[in-house]
Amino acid sequence: MSTAEKTEGEDLPWGEVTPDAARRLLIAAVEAFAERGYHATTTRDIAGRAGMSPAALYIHYKTKEELLHRISRIGHDKALRVLRTAANGPGSAAERLADAVRSFVRWHADHHTTARVVQYELDALGEEHRTEIIALRRQSDATVRDMINEGVRAGEFDVPDVPGTTLAVLSLCIDVARWFNVAGQRTPDEVGALYADLVLRMVGARQRG
Amino acid sequence: MSTAEKTEGEDLPWGEVTPDAARRLLIAAVEAFAERGYHATTTRDIAGRAGMSPAALYIHYKTKEELLHRISRIGHDKALRVLRTAANGPGSAAERLADAVRSFVRWHADHHTTARVVQYELDALGEEHRTEIIALRRQSDATVRDMINEGVRAGEFDVPDVPGTTLAVLSLCIDVARWFNVAGQRTPDEVGALYADLVLRMVGARQRG
DNA sequence: CCTGACGGTGAGCAAGCGCTTAGGACGCCG
DNA sequence: CGGCGTCCTAAGCGCTTGCTCACCGTCAGG
Structure with a gap:
């Protein structure tokens, strides 16, 4: 087994978030929440920043609050x-x-x-x-x-x-x-x-x- | 002229806000904004706390942001x-x-x-x-x-x-x-x-x- | 080739949003 | 009494929100 498989979770910023698309969404959410605040951020904005459609968010997270x-x-x-x-x-x-x-x-x-x-x-x-x-x-x-x-x-x-x-x-x-x-x-x-x-x-x- | 007319603006909390209804709305807005944050507060909530209809807010303030x-x-x-x-x-x-x-x-x-x-x-x-x-x-x-x-x-x-x-x-x-x-x-x-x-x-x- | 799971999309629903508008209750002046 | 300005409401407009659902491309296993 390659060593990269388990170690990659520690050094890159949000490596512990495992499905790649879920991580991209989470990073997008952090940026959006920090800029505008939680309530002023729309799920469409988060999905857009991650390069996905609004519906994609709900494949990885049940609600916006879970994010x-x-x-x-x-x-x-x-x-x-x-x-x-x-x-x-x-x-x-x-x-x-x-x-x-x-x-x-x-x-x-x-x-x-x-x-x-x-x-x-x-x-x-x-x-x-x-x-x-x-x-x-x-x-x-x-x-x-x-x-x-x-x-x-x-x-x-x-x-x-x-x-x-x-x-x-x-x-x-x-x-x-x-x-x-x-x-x-x-x-x-x-x-x-x-x-x-x-x-x-x-x-x-x-x-x- | 009674002395109360000009002095009352200084001691009570938001005395400088002059139409009485405007002050009640502003106080309600402070409470709501502090509790839930600006974006999570609705104009209906503010008006409700002040005991008024949602439309009353717009007689005294042009927008929610002005409040x-x-x-x-x-x-x-x-x-x-x-x-x-x-x-x-x-x-x-x-x-x-x-x-x-x-x-x-x-x-x-x-x-x-x-x-x-x-x-x-x-x-x-x-x-x-x-x-x-x-x-x-x-x-x-x-x-x-x-x-x-x-x-x-x-x-x-x-x-x-x-x-x-x-x-x-x-x-x-x-x-x-x-x-x-x-x-x-x-x-x-x-x-x-x-x-x-x-x-x-x-x-x-x-x-x- | 078919099958089925996975990860994604387009369209849209019900609800709630900020804000507007037509009109009513009330007091003041004649 | 009528006329008018002030202050407020009921209703609702146009839009956006969080979230759903029917559907589709991709790819591994048989």
Whole structure:
């Protein structure tokens, strides 16, 4: 068996979406949702961007909402994995928090079109799908909160309000998806570095890079 | 002439919208837009919430987009005024910045339903209206940047990247409109105080309150 | 060659959309 | 009382929406 068969799912942007036509439709939907928002996007527009007829969409997805759900699910999974990888890495609490913020922000900047859909079209989802996604977000929250708590316990941080600071840190990172590339001229790496520094200041880390 | 005639425009929430029916429609629109988003809201829904027939909307507003524009315009004006009042107040740069963040955040929390429409439905506006609103946002940006610059010049702050930090501070404040009251249990005053402290940390203010 | 599954299309349905228009209820002035 | 302007409604127009359905080309297996 050729090695390309199983590995191709990981490196190209939406490789985990398996029928090729389904992937093209999903990518088209991400673009359209990010540009105009979920409700302002028509199924005809999505199918058109993917080079297909309007009816083709319903061969691969049951409803327009299912498309949004798939995008939201995969996007949140990836963002959470990025966060956790840095959080579980080596180094002091400050180093891990800076790393986590840096890569989380970089992800939101790099994939700002996906991130915008994932973070800002949440209540277009149906009841069940929305609660599923909210559970994923709580895991992101817990990941950041744990890092901050560890830093406080180790004496590295000075944080009077841990839940509030956690909320603010995540809010700051997530909002990158809204303004990125609308303002222009900053690379994802630069924003990541800036935000890592700002967050270290917010938690009162003693030494700064 | 009775004194109530001119003063009533200032204290009640949308007092500047003068025909009474027009105000009721606008308030209904704010609620609906905040709950479901602009595109997912129907003119019938807005009129229904205001206790009127669908056609009544078009006596007071030419289009649904004009309603959004009026909301956006008034909301941005008010938020900018709140920011500037604190920025032009007395005290050191640190005190004024903290004050500005505190009141700006409090406004976004208090009027989170209005703020959500104002901050997150921007690209539902038409071309001309959108550029008009963006000009107002640039003034908010300039107000914050000036305060930070003054603090740096006075030796109160330590900020390596002033434009980037300005962006982050505003992003942090604005995003309050997204999560407030979805999370619950924090009062606008508490969030304002927390955020003022966090922002002082971000700019490296030497003394903290 | 036939067969059947797969993946796609063209046409269109019922419902809902933003918005318009003809007309009615009401109060004010003569 | 009539005439008029203001504010609102009932009805509906033209169009678009999410989605369906009857049908078709392609290709592997026998």
